[in-house]
Amino acid sequence: MKTVLISGGGIAGPALAFWLRRFGFAPTVVEIAPGPRPGGQTVDLRGVSRVVAERMGLMPAVGERQLHERGLAYVKADGRQAAAMPAELLDGAGPVAEIEILRGDLAEILADATSEVEYLYGDSVTELTQDPSGVDVTFASGTRRRFDLVIGADGVHSRVRRLAFGPEEQFVHHLGGYTSYFTVEAPEDLEHWMKIHTAPGGRWVGLRPDRDPRFAKALLSFRSPLLTYDRRDVEAQKRLVRSRFEGLGWHTAHILNGLDASDDFYFDTISRVEVPEWSRGRVALVGDAGYCGSPMAGHGTALSLVGAYVLAGELAAAQGDHVRAFPAYQTRMQAYVEQRMELPPGGIKMAMPMSAFGIAYRDFVLRVMTSRLLAGVLAKSAVAKPDAIDLPDYRARVR
Numbered sequence: 001m002k003t004v005l006i007s008g009g010g011i012a013g014p015a016l017a018f019w020l021r022r023f024g025f026a027p028t029v030v031e032i033a034p035g036p037r038p039g040g041q042t043v044d045l046r047g048v049s050r051v052v053a054e055r056m057g058l059m060p061a062v063g064e065r066q067l068h069e070r071g072l073a074y075v076k077a078d079g080r081q082a083a084a085m086p087a088e089l090l091d092g093a094g095p096v097a098e099i100e101i102l103r104g105d106l107a108e109i110l111a112d113a114t115s116e117v118e119y120l121y122g123d124s125v126t127e128l129t130q131d132p133s134g135v136d137v138t139f140a141s142g143t144r145r146r147f148d149l150v151i152g153a154d155g156v157h158s159r160v161r162r163l164a165f166g167p168e169e170q171f172v173h174h175l176g177g178y179t180s181y182f183t184v185e186a187p188e189d190l191e192h193w194m195k196i197h198t199a200p201g202g203r204w205v206g207l208r209p210d211r212d213p214r215f216a217k218a219l220l221s222f223r224s225p226l227l228t229y230d231r232r233d234v235e236a237q238k239r240l241v242r243s244r245f246e247g248l249g250w251h252t253a254h255i256l257n258g259l260d261a262s263d264d265f266y267f268d269t270i271s272r273v274e275v276p277e278w279s280r281g282r283v284a285l286v287g288d289a290g291y292c293g294s295p296m297a298g299h300g301t302a303l304s305l306v307g308a309y310v311l312a313g314e315l316a317a318a319q320g321d322h323v324r325a326f327p328a329y330q331t332r333m334q335a336y337v338e339q340r341m342e343l344p345p346g347g348i349k350m351a352m353p354m355s356a357f358g359i360a361y362r363d364f365v366l367r368v369m370t371s372r373l374l375a376g377v378l379a380k381s382a383v384a385k386p387d388a389i390d391l392p393d394y395r396a397r398v399r
């Protein structure tokens with residue numbers, strides 16, 4: 001049985017472990033955090049990612065934890081609505097999709113679905129040495145083990161990518177912003193909407209419904225060139241975020257009150273990841289580690305679930321021969337990845353304007369696009385884009 005080490009127990013890692021085990025491999029997942037990471041906002045399952053989730057048998061659990069957001073509304077400092085995109089307007093193809101679930105809930109469902117897999121929590125890979133028959137791995141804990149293959153599913157700042165492909169700067173492109181997510185108590189007026197207040201300086205103060213109505217998922221995002229900070233120092237990151245938002249209107253004070261107490265705080269750059277070739281010998285990448293359009297593009301969860309399925313499926317179809325399977329995985333995924341990494345029109349500049357005029361202009365454009373006159377055109381343009389991938393049923397081939 002071929003042994004596969006997967007670095008990263010987020011979304012792509014457990015999904016890959018699920019399929020590899022199903023197809024007769026022996027996966028091990030190493031995750032730097034002490035357990036499955038909670039947190040994150042709503043992510044969506046649409047198109048082929050839903051097909052993959054169905055094939056994994058996850059939909060009953062997803063259905064139980066599904067959220068029903070009414071849409072996205074931009075609000076002013078006093079809470080009045082400036083513009084809105086109701087979910088039904090784009091029939092689930094807009095920023096709020098038909099099947100929405102909290103990222104933390106999906107991570108938990110995936111952990112449950114892979115309870116038979118070996119997980120090494122609180123550890124990470126520090127060294128990789130490949131030779132023609134396998135990969136020697138050294139872990140931070142000091143353990144050394146040998147695997148047939150190693151997969152980097154360790155996110156935007158992938159260590160496996162750094163060790164096997166080269167420095168992060170070659171592959172990660174900063175789009176000019178940072179984002180943070182955490183849970184706070186819900187204010188009364190959210191009414192199942194995702195609400196965002198945009199303040200001058202390219203700052204977003206947002207709240208989205210939680211599954212538990214007592215809480216809401218806060219987001220604080222801001223435009224900025226690259227900053228230097230310690231990725232492990234959560235308290236310093238919280239201070240940095242606070243300093244950018246103090247004094248703003250709407251629910252900012254309430255959100256900042258919840259910031260210090262939050263135990264699921266997540267902070268990262270808004271970045272794209274582009275790696276020309278997703279494998280080097282016996283090492284390959286899946287999910288954000290290999291391809292990521294940033295939270296501005298969305299689709300990170302979908303790309304992870306589909307990428308994990310295709311990678312495992314191609315390895316199974318090639319009887320574990322990575323020399324054939326890794327390029328086949330990339331060929332099958334490439335067009336879909338490029339399609340789903342596309343940023344919305346205007347990118348970060350349009351979504352997070354720097355000036356009051358820019359904010360008013362963005363809201364005006366959204367009001368026009370969602371007006372009775374143009375809503376039909378908008379809906380048509382959003383719906384007519386099927387996923388650019390032909391998804392084989394590897395289950396049938398491998399049986």
Ligand SMILES: Cc1cc2nc3c(=O)[nH]c(=O)nc-3n(C[C@H](O)[C@H](O)[C@H](O)COP(=O)(O)OP(=O)(O)OC[C@H]3O[C@@H](n4cnc5c(N)ncnc54)[C@H](O)[C@@H]3O)c2cc1C
Nearest residue numbers: 008010011012031032040041124154155159287288300301
């Ligand atoms: C806590 C959290 C919250 C998030 N919230 C959102 C959100 O609200 N909206 C959104 O669009 N995207 C969010 N993301 C990103 C989103 O999950 C990904 O874009 C997408 O699901 C792709 O998944 P992934 O498994 O490739 O990467 P990720 O979900 O980022 O998972 C990578 C995993 O690798 C682990 N890891 C990192 N370095 C190492 C290492 N050296 N060794 C071992 N393990 C390592 C991380 O702890 C993490 O669990 C979040 C990610 C995390 C970790």
